[in-house]
Each structure stands twice: as structure tokens, then as C-alpha cells.
Amino acid sequence: MSAGHHHPIYRPADTPVHRLPPQCKLVAVVAFAVCVVATPRERFWAFAVHALLLAAVAVVARVPAGAIARRMVIEVPFVLFALAIPVIGTGERVQVLGVSLSLPGLWAAWNILAKATLGVVASILLAATTEPRMTLLGAERLRLPRLLVQIATFMLRYLDVILDQMRRMRVARESRGFVARDLRQAPVLAKSAGALFIRAYERGERVHLAMLSRGYTGEMPTIRDISASGRDWGTAAILPCLAAATALLAWSTT
Amino acid sequence: MHVPDGFFDVPVSVGAGVFAAAGVAVCLRGARRELDDRTAPMAGLVAAFVFAAQMLNFPVAAGTSGHLLGGALAAILVGPYTAVLCVAVVLLVQGFFFADGGLTALGVNITLMAIVTSVVGWAVFRLVTRTGPRRRGTLVAASFLAALVSVPAAALVFTVLFWLGGTAPIDLGAVAAAMGGVHVLIGLGEGLITALTVSSVLAVRPDLVYGARGTAGPLVLRTAEGEVEVGGRPAEKPSAGIGLRPVLAGGAIVAVLLAGVVSFYASSAPDGLEKVASDKGLSAQEKPHAAEDAPLAGYSVRGLSDQRLSGGLAGVAGVALTVAAGGGVFYAVRRRRRPTGGVSPAGALAK
Numbered sequence: 001m002s003a004g005h006h007h008p009i010y011r012p013a014d015t016p017v018h019r020l021p022p023q024c025k026l027v028a029v030v031a032f033a034v035c036v037v038a039t040p041r042e043r044f045w046a047f048a049v050h051a052l053l054l055a056a057v058a059v060v061a062r063v064p065a066g067a068i069a070r071r072m073v074i075e076v077p078f079v080l081f082a083l084a085i086p087v088i089g090t091g092e093r094v095q096v097l098g099v100s101l102s103l104p105g106l107w108a109a110w111n112i113l114a115k116a117t118l119g120v121v122a123s124i125l126l127a128a129t130t131e132p133r134m135t136l137l138g139a140e141r142l143r144l145p146r147l148l149v150q151i152a153t154f155m156l157r158y159l160d161v162i163l164d165q166m167r168r169m170r171v172a173r174e175s176r177g178f179v180a181r182d183l184r185q186a187p188v189l190a191k192s193a194g195a196l197f198i199r200a201y202e203r204g205e206r207v208h209l210a211m212l213s214r215g216y217t218g219e220m221p222t223i224r225d226i227s228a229s230g231r232d233w234g235t236a237a238i239l240p241c242l243a244a245a246t247a248l249l250a251w252s253t254t
Numbered sequence: 255m256h257v258p259d260g261f262f263d264v265p266v267s268v269g270a271g272v273f274a275a276a277g278v279a280v281c282l283r284g285a286r287r288e289l290d291d292r293t294a295p296m297a298g299l300v301a302a303f304v305f306a307a308q309m310l311n312f313p314v315a316a317g318t319s320g321h322l323l324g325g326a327l328a329a330i331l332v333g334p335y336t337a338v339l340c341v342a343v344v345l346l347v348q349g350f351f352f353a354d355g356g357l358t359a360l361g362v363n364i365t366l367m368a369i370v371t372s373v374v375g376w377a378v379f380r381l382v383t384r385t386g387p388r389r390r391g392t393l394v395a396a397s398f399l400a401a402l403v404s405v406p407a408a409a410l411v412f413t414v415l416f417w418l419g420g421t422a423p424i425d426l427g428a429v430a431a432a433m434g435g436v437h438v439l440i441g442l443g444e445g446l447i448t449a450l451t452v453s454s455v456l457a458v459r460p461d462l463v464y465g466a467r468g469t470a471g472p473l474v475l476r477t478a479e480g481e482v483e484v485g486g487r488p489a490e491k492p493s494a495g496i497g498l499r500p501v502l503a504g505g506a507i508v509a510v511l512l513a514g515v516v517s518f519y520a521s522s523a524p525d526g527l528e529k530v531a532s533d534k535g536l537s538a539q540e541k542p543h544a545a546e547d548a549p550l551a552g553y554s555v556r557g558l559s560d561q562r563l564s565g566g567l568a569g570v571a572g573v574a575l576t577v578a579a580g581g582g583v584f585y586a587v588r589r590r591r592r593p594t595g596g597v598s599p600a601g602a603l604a605k
Contacts, residue, residue, distance in 0.1 A: 009351065009352070009353075026350075030358075071353060078256075078261075085423075088424060108421050112258065112260045112421065116259050116356060119356045120258070123357060145278075150293075151294055151301060151340070152346060154295050155299075155301040155305070155347060158302045159302045162302040162306045166306045186450060187450050190450030190454060194452075194458070197300075197451070197455055200302060200303035201459075204298070207295045208295040
């Protein structure tokens with residue numbers, strides 16, 4: 001496979017986490033996220049345990065902390081929102097450094113920040129250790145509707161092409177002196193979007209015809225068998241099981 | 255903006271997930287009708303387009319920029335079913351490969367950004383294009399209105415979900431006002447960009463715009479003898495819109511879910527009106543309602559001790575009664591409107 005097909009978030013390596021079949025990892029990550037969301041927010045230690053579990057996975061998968069931190073930028077808009085909750089929240093107020101903050105608001109902000117961060121890190125670890133193509137194969141093994149998986153496959157396959165087309169159109173605009181300053185420039189950008197749609201749609205028609213000429217009948221052939229053994233499932237279940245145990249312990253000590 | 259993990263409690267996340275899965279399943283069937291065996295490549299490419307279009311930042315004012323949500327735009331360009339699928343796939347890919355949006359919040363995100371925006375946008379678009387004259391200007395205006403309405407509609411559904419199971423203690427009125435106000439502004443930008451984009455596609459390839467099907471004029475040959483119409487006006491496809499049946503079925507599912515499941519978790523505190531009434535001392539003069547002893551009075555089934563279960567059952571029964579009554583009225587009106595149209599209502603239904 002050529003280098004351009006790899007998504008930047010994927011970090012190729014050969015570790016136990018990388019070798020796990022994708023369907024096991026998908027189930028494990030979703031189950032882990034559910035356990036985290038179900039953990040009561042008053043138990044700080046439980047979230048520390050969840051974070052330690054993820055750190056252990058990152059160490060085993062040899063994903064450096066810097067790479068995870070860089071991808072976590074995606075969380076910034078919601079962090080800003082979470083920081084605003086104590087200020088605008090209702091309920092009992094407390095004074096922190098001279099600022100009146102709502103006590104339930106502080107709890108809610110902590111709740112959202114902790115759970116969202118753990119969820120984002122888990123997703124980053126999944127994406128960093130699994131090729132997008134394999135993730136889709138895994139999703140198909142998990143009985144996700146085939147059509148949906150195919151659509152996602154085509155989207156990922158042509159995403160770089162479409163984005164590159166968009167980049168070329170931007171270069172063309174800017175080399176003609178275009179600068180987007182305010183809403184008056186919107187018509188130009190909208191025409192670009194329209195042209196991009198026509199190009200994407202026509203490319204889709206060409207792709208479909210090319211596939212028909214190669215014998216496409218609406219189903220993609222399975223070339224690679226990625227069945228998971230009981231041992232794989234057992235390995236993958238370690239993370240969600242420990243997280244579930246933590247959540248249960250946190251509930252029982254209330 | 256994508257909802258992260260931990261923003262909604264577990265019941266709402268699960269409920270929205272079930273609703274999103276049902277919606278996507280309906281759209282998978284519908285998209286096959288819209289695109290047949292071209293579904294996978296075409297929808298995949300359109301999904302890539304939606305993803306790219308969302309990255310196109312538009313300067314709004316004073317250094318801030320907004321970007322397209324794209325639900326209404328996709329619905330007008332490729333049809334509502336395919337649009338829901340495309341935006342849902344974009345959200346799935348963003349969730350799993352870009353860590354954008356929480357995995358447990360995927361149901362909420364798909365419901366809000368894929369289903370609500372596309373369906374509301376398409377409904378508004380059809381409403382305007384059916385009532386207005388069959389011209390390009392109407393289509394562009396309809397695109398503007400569709401995108402404008404779709405964004406606050408999603409914000410409204412977000413507020414309802416927040417009321418049901420939000421984890422932040424913010425006054426609901428403040429949430430509604432903030433979400434509504436901001437999203438009307440965002441909707442204006444979305445509407446402008448959507449209308450301009452649809453207009454530019456209409457100018458080049460009007461045949462590609464799903465919402466413009468059936469509006470093309472006849473082919474006219476201009477010869478020395480004068481103008482000759484060739485072929486005649488292409489007939490409008492009767493099935494261009496969402497058929498009545500999926501809308502009815504979807505509405506019924508939502509109503510039953512809301513009434514039966516959500517009332518499980520709904521607050522048992524008096525609602526706003528009841529609270530105001532008791533605060534202001536109106537309750538003292540409240541007369542017993544004539545139907546107080548009716549089997550469904552006070553939204554609970556008599557003879558059931560479990561309050562939650564009885565509340566849920568009462569909700570479902572209420573929906574069923576409402577649907578039956580509404581259906582009866584609808585049927586009666588339908589019947590009166592075309593008694594001698596050659597097609598009896600029964601015949602039309604049997605089709």
C-alpha cells in the first residue's frame with residue numbers, strides 16, 4: 001500500500017494492540033466508553049483508574065503521549081463550553097478566587113471534561129492502532145449493514161482525492177488574488193462548493209461505471225478473512241472488563 | 255459542534271442511539287430506491303463532499319468563521335434518504351477515525367445533525383417548491399429557507415434532549431434562548447451558502463439536483479420555421495418526495511418512543527404551567543376535571559401500582575388515541591375531497 005493511503009492518525013507498528021482483530025478493538029472501545037459514561041462523577045479515583053487503564057494500553061501499543069496530546073486539540077471547543085458551565089450554571093454558589101461559581105455547575109463541568117477526555121483518548125488509541133480499512137472490515141464483521149460500510153469505505157478511499165481537489169481550487173482562487181474577508185466573499189466560496197459537488201458526483205458516476213466493468217454487482221468481495229479467535233476476544237475484553245469493574249466498585253461505594 | 259461523551263445521561267444516549275439506528279435503517283432502504291446499485295459509490299463520494307464542504311470555512315464577521323453543517327444542502331442535492339446516510343457516515347468516520355464527537359454520543363449526533371437537519375430541510379424545501387412557481391428562483395429561495403429552518407430545528411431538538419437528560423445544571427430557558435439565538439444566526443449563514451451552492455449547481459448541471467427533478471422545461475428547437483418543442487415536458491416523478499408511509503411510520507415510532515419510554519425518565523415535578531398555577535394559588539379554585547375518573551386521567555393507568563410503568567402505558571395509549579382520532583379526521587377529509595375522482599380512497603391505498 002502506498003503511503004498516501006494511510007491516515008495521519010494511524011501509527012503503524014507491530015504490537016499486541018495492533019495485532020488484535022479490528023472487531024474486538026471496536027467492541028472494546030465502545031464498551032469502555034459506556035463504562036466511563038456510567039461511572040458516577042463523585043468518585044474521582046474511578047476516573048484516575050480509567051485514565052491509568054488507557055495509559056497502560058498506550059504503553060503496550062507504543063503510542064507516544066505527545067501524539068495523543070496533539071490529537072486532543074479536537075476537544076478544545078467543548079472544553080471552552082465546559083469551562084463556561086460553572087459561571088452560567090444555577091444552584092448553590094461558591095467563591096473561588098473571588099469569582100462566584102455554581103457548585104452543581106462545577107460538578108457538571110468536571111463530569112463532561114473527564115468523560116469526554118477519556119472517550120477522546122480511547123478513540124485516538126483505536127484510530128492510532130487500527131488501519132481505517134481494517135476498522136471498516138471489523139465493522140462489517142460486527143454485522144453493521146453492508147451498504148453503510150461500503151459507503152464509509154468509498155468515502156475514506158476518495159476523501160484524499162476530494163480534499164486535494166478542494167485544495168487545488170483554493171490555490172486557484174488565491175493565485176487570482178482572492179482573500180475571504182467577510183460575508184461578501186461567500187458567493188465565490190459557494191461557487192467553489194458547487195463545483196466541488198459536481199466534480200465529486202461525476203467522479204462517483206465514473207467510479208461506478210469502472211466498477212461495473214470489473215463485475216461489480218452491489219456487493220464487495222471479501223478478500224481477507226479476519227476472524228477473531230476466543231483468545232483475541234479475551235485479550236480485547238481486558239480493558240472494558242477492568243473499566244466495568246471500576247464503575248461497579250464506584251457505584252457500590254456510594 | 256459535536257456532542258462529546260458525558261454530556262447526556264445514559265438513557266437519553268441509548269434512546270437517541272436506537273432512534274438513530276432506526277432512522278439509518280429506513281434511509282438504507284430509501285437510498286436504494288433513490289440510487290439503486292449506484293448507492294455505495296455515489297453516497298460515498300457525496301459523503302466525502304460533505305466532509306470537505308464542512309472544512310470550507312466562511313468568514314462571518316470580526317475574525318470569526320463558520321462552517322456548513324450540510325444536512326439540508328445534501329438533502330436538496332441528492333435526496334433526503336441519501337443525505338441522511340451521507341451525513342451519518344461522515345459523523346461515524348469523524349467519531350471513529352478523527353476522535354471527533356463521543357462514541358456514546360454518536361446516536362445523539364446522528365439524530366441531530368443527520369436526521370433532523372436533512373428531514374426538516376427537505377420538508378421545508380418541498381413545501382416551498384410545491385406552493386411556489388416552478389422556476390429556478392423558487393428553488394434557490396426554497397434552499398435558503400430549508401437550510402435556515404433546519405439549523406434552529408436541530409438546536410431545538412438538542413434543547414429537548416438536554417431537558418430530558420442533560421448533565422449540566424443550566425436553566426432550560428437559558429439553554430433554549432442561547433441555542434435558539436445563536437443557531438438562527440448560524441442558520442442564516444447556512445441558508446445563504448446553501449442557496450448560493452444550489453444555485454451554482456443549478457446553473458451548470460440542473461439534472462444533478464435531486465430537488466429540481468421535474469422542473470426542467472421542454473427541449474425547444476429553434477429552426478428557420480420557428481420554434482418546435484421536442485419530446486414534451488418531462489413528467490414529474492410522483493415519488494420524488496418522501497412517500498407518505500415512511501413519514502407516518504417514523505412519526506408513529508417517535509411518538510410512541512417519546513410517550514412510552516421517555517415518560518419513564520421524565521421529571522415527576524409539576525410542569526411549568528402546573529407550577530405557576532400552584533404558586534399563584536390558582537389550584538385552590540381548580541375544579542375537578544370532568545374526566546378525572548376516566549381510565550387515563552392524570553396520565554397514568556388506573557389499577558397499575560408502578561407509577562413509571564403506568565405513566566409509560568398511559569403515554570402510549572394516549573398516542574394511539576390521538577393517532578386514531580387524527581387518522582379518522584384525515585380519512586374523512588380525504589374522502590370528502592374527492593368523492594368522484596374515479597379513484598376511491600380504498601383504491602388509492604391499495605395501490
